[in-house]
Structures are given as structure tokens and as C-alpha cells.
Amino acid sequence: EIQMTQSPSSLSASVGDRVTITCRASQSISNSLHWYQQKPGKAPKLLIYAASFLQSGVPSRFSGSGSGTDFTLTISSLQPEDFATYYCQQSYSPLYTFGQGTNLEIK
Amino acid sequence: QVQLVQSGAEVKKPGSSVKVSCKASGGVFNNYVFSWVRQAPGQGLEWVGGIIPMFGTANYAQKFQGRVTITADESTSTVYMELSSLRSEDTAVYYCAACRHDYNYAFDMWGQGAVVTVSS
Numbered sequence: 001e002i003q004m005t006q007s008p009s010s011l012s013a014s015v016g017d018r019v020t021i022t023c024r025a026s027q028s029i030s031n032s033l034h035w036y037q038q039k040p041g042k043a044p045k046l047l048i049y050a051a052s053f054l055q056s057g058v059p060s061r062f063s064g065s066g067s068g069t070d071f072t073l074t075i076s077s078l079q080p081e082d083f084a085t086y087y088c089q090q091s092y093s094p095l096y097t098f099g100q101g102t103n104l105e106i107k
Numbered sequence: 108q109v110q111l112v113q114s115g116a117e118v119k120k121p122g123s124s125v126k127v128s129c130k131a132s133g134g135v136f137n138n139y140v141f142s143w144v145r146q147a148p149g150q151g152l153e154w155v156g157g158i159i160p161m162f163g164t165a166n167y168a169q170k171f172q173g174r175v176t177i178t179a180d181e182s183t184s185t186v187y188m189e190l191s192s193l194r195s196e197d198t199a200v201y202y203c204a205a206c207r208h209d210y211n212y213a214f215d216m217w218g219q220g221a222v223v224t225v226s227s
Contacts, residue, residue, distance in 0.1 A: 001169055034213035036152075043202055043220055044144075044152065049213035087152050091212035094157070094166045096142065101151040 002026050002090055006099035012107040017078045021102045023071045023088035032092035035064055035073045038101075039084045047086075048073060080106075109134030111203050111218035118224045124191040127221045129203030136184040137161040140206050142214065143177060143188040145199040155201070158186060193225045 003026035013019050023033065031051040036044040046055045048064035051071055061076040075082055083106050088099040114128040129141065142157035156167035160179035167175050176189045186203060201221050204214035 032211055034211070036214070038152075043217035044204075044214070045217075046210075046213055046215045049215070050211040055213075055215065085151075089152075089154075089214070091206070095168060096154040096157065096212075097168075098144075098152040098154060 001095050002029060002093050002097050004088055004090055004097050004099040006086075006088055006102050008102060009100065010103040010105065012105045013078055014107045015078050015080055019075045019078055019104065021073045021086055021088075021104075023066075023073070023099050025069045025071075025090055025092075028068045029090045029092035031067050032090055033064075033066065033071045034089045034091065035062075036087045036089065037082075037084045038087065044087065078104075109136075109139060109205055109216050111205060111216055113201075113203055113218040113221045116222040116224070118226065119193050121194055121225055121227055123193055124189060125193060125223050126187055126189040127201050127203075127223065129186045129188075129218050131184045131186070131205065136179075136181060138207060140212060141177075141179065141186040142204050142206065143175075144202045144204055144214075146202070146220075147196070147199040150199075153199075155188065155190075160186070190223075193223075195225050197223065198225045199223060 005024045033051045035048040038044040052064045063074050086102045109131045110133045143155040156177050158165040158177045165177045178187045203218035205216040206212040
């Protein structure tokens with residue numbers, strides 16, 4: 001199975017900050033990498049698919065980049081509603097796998 | 108776009124089995140690939156397995172091989188996940204999620220989650 005490693009595991013930031021979360025795959029996954037946001041007690045929400053495509057309805061302050069094994073999720077200017085946990089996930093292999101998550105907290 | 112509605116909470120004894128359902132509506136059932144994703148209390152997301160209803164083929168994470176069975180009923184647009192030999196570590200919220208080729212198989216729709224508690 002393809003292993004997905006996110007960093008950092010947790011992050012403290014302030015409203016207005018620019019934040020970057022990284023995700024590394026244990027082998028090349030082309031652009032089959034997706035990002036989700038999850039808030040407590042809720043199902044995950046798709047933010048970015050295919051590494052860099054913004055899901056409909058997601059604010060443009062979210063962006064994704066990368067290909068192969070290294071990927072990033074960037075939030076250009078943090079808003080209060082962005083404090084949540086973020087996960088990457090690969091669909092290159094039919095045995096999908098998630099990263100361990102990044103908990104984004106208010107500083 | 109498909110909507111996913113899952114069955115309700117379950118409480119099971121260790122060693123027993125649980126079967127959770129996920130009914131899809133508002134979309135073409137065979138256009139989707141369905142997966143089950145679980146989340147133990149305070150933990151991250153874990154892919155359990157998935158099924159392509161059009162072909163009836165299922166894939167399972169190595170961790171669950173031999174203990175999980177995922178099936179789909181096209182006549183009712185419902186996907187099922189059965190997990191056997193339950194242990195306390197299987198206590199989690201189990202989500203049904205759907206993906207399509209258009210989105211490079213990203214999960215763009217999720218069910219509301221079903222809490223499964225394994226306790227003696």
C-alpha cells in the first residue's frame with residue numbers, strides 16, 4: 001500500500017497568516033492527490049482534487065500544488081472558519097490511503 | 108449529484124459482526140465508486156475498502172482483508188459494509204463516500220457517518 005506522510009502533524013497560526021501543509025507519498029502517484037478539511041463531529045469536505053483543482057464552492061484562498069511524490073496545500077490568508085484538521089489522500093492505487101492529518105489550531 | 112444516507116448507530120459485542128448500509132440518491136448509481144472510511148475516536152481517517160458497482164468488484168485495505176465484505180445492490184442503489192470478528196479497536200464512525208472518474212476518484216460526497224461501538 002502507498003504510504004502518505006503529512007507534515008506538520010499540528011500547526012498553530014493566526015487569522016491572516018499564510019499556511020502550508022505538505023504531503024509526501026511513498027511512491028509516485030502522478031497527480032492523484034486530494035485534500036480534505038474536517039471539523040469536529042462532521043464528515044470530511046473535499047477542498048482540492050487532482051492535486052491542484054479547487055472543488056466547487058471552496059474559497060480561492062485554498063490552493064494545491066505538486067505531482068509525483070510531493071504535494072502542498074496552501075491557505076493564503078487564514079480565516080476563523082479554517083481552523084480544522086486537514087487530510088491528504090491518494091487515489092493512484094485502488095487501495096486508497098490517507099495521510100495522518102494536520103490539526104490547524106488558533107495561535 | 109448523489110446524496111448518501113447511512114444506517115444508524117450500532118452497539119455490538121466483541122466477536123460479532125456489523126453490517127452498515129449507505130443508500131445513494133439523486134445520481135446515477137453506476138457512475139460512482141463507493142468506499143468506506145472509518146475514524147476511531149480522536150484518530151485520523153482510515154480507508155477500509157471500496158466497490159465499483161458496475162463491475163461488482165471490491166478492494167480492501169490489507170489491514171481488513173478477510174474481515175470485511177463490501178457489496179452493492181443496484182436495484183436499491185445501496186452499498187453495504189460488513190465487518191466481522193469485531194473487537195474494541197473497531198469502535199469508530201464509519202463513513203460511506205463516493206467518487207467519480209471526473210474528480211480523479213476524490214471523495215466529493217460523504218454520508219453522515221454511522222457510529223459503531225464494540226463493547227462487552
